Amino acid sequence: MMKRTGLAAAAIVASLLSASMTKAETLADALTSAYNNSGLLEQNQALLRAADEDVAQAVAATLPVVDWSLQANRTWNNSQPSGDFAVVNSRTLQFNAAMTLYDFGANAFAIESQKEIVLSTRQTLRGIEQDVLLNAVQAYVNVLRDREFVELRQNNVRLITQELRAAQDRFDVGEVTRTDVALAEARLASARSQLASAEGTLAISIEGFRVAVGRAPGTVSAVSPAPVSRSLADARAFAVRNNPSVLEVQHSVAAAELGIRRAEAALGPRVSLNSFVATDQDSNETVQLGVNVGQTIYSGGALTSQIRQLKANRDSARAGLHLTVLSVEQAVTNAFASLQVARAARQASNEQIRASRVAFQGVREEATLGARTTLDVLDAEQELLDAETNLISAQADEVFASYQLLSAMGLLTADHLNLPVQQYDPSVYYNLAKDSPELLSPQGQALERVLEAIGRE
Known part of the structure; x- marks a missing residue:
């Protein structure tokens, strides 16, 4: 039953990989496809265009508004001495124009506020771009790591199968007991179970790659960590200046400040110019030009309440900026620490593999001479397998941590990575x-x- 389960899992993985194993896949290829195929990027690009239109609408509020109307009336009047209705037809074509001349800068503050919101939305888009690319890095590393795990487990099954045959041969000639054969059989069953689990994990990673990148992976190749030469202090300082989350909130604070000034300006008087030109059915023309001056005297406290509300929102944005800076600094520190740990683990795993391989070969030779048992060989082989597994995990962790650090510093962008894409x-x-x-x-x-x-x- 276990062997059939393993074969089924292998068939699933083979079917997922068969269509995409024909070409080599680099990390740059995956990042390029993720950028080009991201619906999330397209969504936020559209939201940015919508924010751009808010600036246009704020500018339009300072420009003249011109409209026209055509009015046609028929009036029946029975005031005639004869009692008959007198019918009067009238038609009027009118053009109207209005423009704000002075509003204490309220419209100007509105325009500047919307511009800050646009800048904030641009940083949101930049943050989304980093998320898309970091997800693609994670998906690529997962496929690479899990593929190597599968290959390692396959080699382990082959090796233990050889050990089982050797134990069976020694049992047949009376050199070992039935216990040694049973130990090898149990270890082989465990290896097959671990292989099936690794194949299932690889299938999940392949599907995750498809979601993150927009297509199935090709033959992924080993990748080096991203070059990160800054110290932790330099990385934290740079991130505070460059991380899109920090810049986004900074522009939000500026927009909130301008919103307060706009609301305060709205308390003052407003001067507007109004005019119209009208023509009736008899070609009689009427032209009017006027200036209106007005100010709100009492509004039930609504305007002052709005100012207090805007100040509260401004204070909230300032507090949010402080929290965002702390969060970014923490993200840099965590990524930097993860990178250092992964590097140390990789170096230690290399040394562990070297020593475990020597030990395994020695124990295996001693077993052929009868100085070691089958269990000793299997244990030595398991230690070598564990060391190789640790190395694969450490390499994957190091690559992802390096790109995670780039993201925390605000550098995980198509521009910084020189991806061959048409950037928005x-x-x-x-x-x-x-x-x-x-x-x-x-x-x-x-x-x-x-x-x-x-x-x-």
Whole structure:
């Protein structure tokens, strides 16, 4: 039953790998595919474009608003002496224009606040990019590690099978007892069970790779840790200045400050210009131009309450910035420590493998001379297997910790890694939309072409 289970697991893994083992797979290939296939990146790019439009709408509030209306009326009047209804038809075409002339800077503060929100959203997108790439690194390392685990377990099964045959041969000639054969059989059954478990874990990792990268993995190759030469103090200081989470909250605090100034400016008077041109059915024209000055005297305390609310939100954002800095520093420290531990574990595992291999070969030779038992050989082989397993895990941990440290420092981006991808430039759409262009203007037409191109991707 155990052998059939192992064969079934092997068949599952083989079916998952068969379509993708035809070409070599590097980490750069995986990161490139993850960037190009990420729906999460596309989602947040769209959210950034929506934030850009908030700037356009804030700018539009400072520009003239022009509209038109056409009114047609028919009036029946029975005030005639004869009692008949007098029918009067009237048509009026009117153009209206209005523009805020002065508002104590409220609209200007609104524009600057929206700009800070755009900058904050850009950092959110940058953080999402790092998450996408770090997930791809994790998926790649998992497949690489679990594939090596499967190969190691397969070699272990073959080796113990050889030991079982040797024990059986020595038993047949009376050199060992039945106990030695049973020990080898039990160890072989355990090795087959561990192989089936490793194959199942590899199948899970392959599916995780498909989700993170957008396709099945090819033949993954060994990868070196990312170059990280900074000391812990330098890494922490750099992360506080460059991590997108910190920069995102900094812009949020700035936006909150500007929101307070906008609300305070709204307490002052407002000056606006209004005009209209009207033409009736007799081609009589009416032109009016006026200036309106107004100010809210009493609003039940709503405006002052809004200011207090905005200040509370500002204070919350400031506290959030402090917590974010602490979180980023902790992330850098944790990643740096994990990297150091993984490096030490790798070096120790290499030494352990060297010593365990010498010990295993010696015990095996001594067993052929009758100086060691089958159990001694199996134990020595298990120690060598454990050492090789520890090395594989340490290598995988070291690679992931190095990229985790890059992410904490804000450097795990397509630009920093020089990935061959078409990077999303947030300034292109913003520069087209920020001045609130009309649909028929050159900028408006360019925006439509950009959106059409995005929709076709």
